[in-house]
Amino acid sequence: MAKIAFLGAGNMGAPMTRCLLKGGHLVTVWNRTPDKAKALEKDGAKVAATPKAAVEGADAIFTMLTDDTACRAVWTGPDGALSGKPAARAIAIESSTVSNAWVKELAALANAKGLRFVDCCVAGRPDAAEAGQLHVFAGGGAEEVADAKTIVVPFTKSFTHFGAAGMGNAFKLIYNVLGAIQVSALGEAMHACEAAGIDLKAAAHAFSIGNTNSGHVIRHARYMATGQHEDPVQFSAKNRVKDIMYGVEFIERIGSQSRFGRTAADVFGQSLGIGMGDANDSELIDALRKIHGKQG
Ligand SMILES: NC(=O)c1ccc[n+]([C@@H]2O[C@H](COP(=O)([O-])OP(=O)(O)OC[C@H]3O[C@@H](n4cnc5c(N)ncnc54)[C@H](OP(=O)(O)O)[C@@H]3O)[C@@H](O)[C@H]2O)c1
Incomplete structure (x- = not known):
């Protein structure tokens, strides 16, 4: 515990x-909007x-x-986490999907304050988090990663240690680019099906049982076909x-390329361009309908 x-x-x-x-575990929670932290009191959390x-x-x-x-x-601001007094040998665990440059900077800042550091990025949606079924991608030294691994057990389905601090985040960024390419390509495919006069429920079924059947395609094709996001x-x-x-910034900085990533950003950017940035990613199909019309 x-x-x-x-x-x-x-x-x-x-x-x-x-x-x-x-x-x-004993958990003290803080959130910028206090009500969201307060809602966790009934589950046993303390609120700071x-x-x-x-x-x-x-x-x-x-x-x-x-x-x-x-x-x-939250880490470095006034009353930020790095100004507090945690236990000796405490571990700072960054789970947010943030830039690789920030993760490395944070690792150095945390180490300078005597904290150990592990990046523990997670894959899986909020329903997977609720069910304790997240995939964890970790970076850090062997000892601190082993300690972090024992702590995150309650929300973890799989745990992979990718290397030194920053390497869990590096994998997560590449993983998310691949996922975003799949969802954006599916949005275009479903819109094309509709334009061709193909029934979207039949299309979603066929995409979900064929070689196209990634987790992203199965889940998002259902939302796009039913309109129930x-x-x-x-x-x-x-x-x-x-x-x-x-x-994309990380991939290009390390000397590789992400042309599909840039295209996926361009496709989702269309949702933002028409004021649908806060909508579900699966509502991309509705953005494409607004831009191109419903039927071809
Ligand atoms: N949703 C997913 O499926 C998923 C899966 C894996 C990883 N992720 C990653 O996990 C991270 C969190 O995602 P989420 O879905 O939980 O997002 P979310 O529901 O939008 O929550 C964002 C959190 O960040 C806080 N926040 C935003 N700007 C802030 C600021 N300037 N100062 C202090 N707090 C601030 C928000 O506080 P308020 O409540 O005050 O706004 C809230 O606690 C993201 O990096 C995301 O990419 C998401």
Whole structure:
């Protein structure tokens, strides 16, 4: 059992916190919008007024926040997590999908404060988080990763250690670019089916049993065919573009290429361009209908 500070009670942070509580950990939660943290009290969480207060005496400090700006504010801002007094040899665990440059900077900042550091990115939607079925991609030294692995058990389906600090995030960014390419290509394929006069439920079924049947295709084809998208929104078009751009920037910086990634950002960018950035990523098909019309 560990004493945990969990910073960020959004769509992912809240179910991850519930899993850690169910697993027997003591969790103090902080969220910028206090009501979301308060809602976790009934599950047994303590609520802190600031990140600094949340990390008091903690063995592990998680962040599960939108992007670099949010993470920087929560770790290094006034009353930020790095100004607190956690337990000796505590581990800072960055689980947000953020840039690789930020993860490496944070690792150095945390180490300078005497904290150990592990990046523990997660794959899986909020329903998978609730069920404790996330895939964890970790980076860090062998000892701290082993310690982090024992802590994250309650929300983990699989755990892969990819190398030094930053390598879990590196894999997650590449993984998310591939996923975004699949979802954006599916949006275009489903719209093309509709334009061709093909029944979308039949198309979703055929895509889901053929060689096209990735998890993304199976799940999103159903939403696109039925028009019943996740409610409330579980992963937005805006977040897709954020993830892709962190991924493409990283991939190109290390000397590889991501032409499909750039195209996927362009496709999802159309949703943002017509004011649908906060809609589910699967609502890309509705954005394409608005842009191109329903029937070809
Ligand atoms: N949803 C998914 O399927 C999924 C799966 C795997 C990984 N992820 C990644 O996990 C991270 C969290 O995703 P999510 O779905 O939980 O997003 P979310 O529901 O939008 O939650 C975002 C969290 O970040 C906080 N935040 C945003 N800007 C902030 C700022 N400037 N200062 C302090 N806090 C700030 C929000 O606080 P407020 O409540 O005050 O807005 C909220 O706690 C993202 O990096 C995402 O890419 C998401």
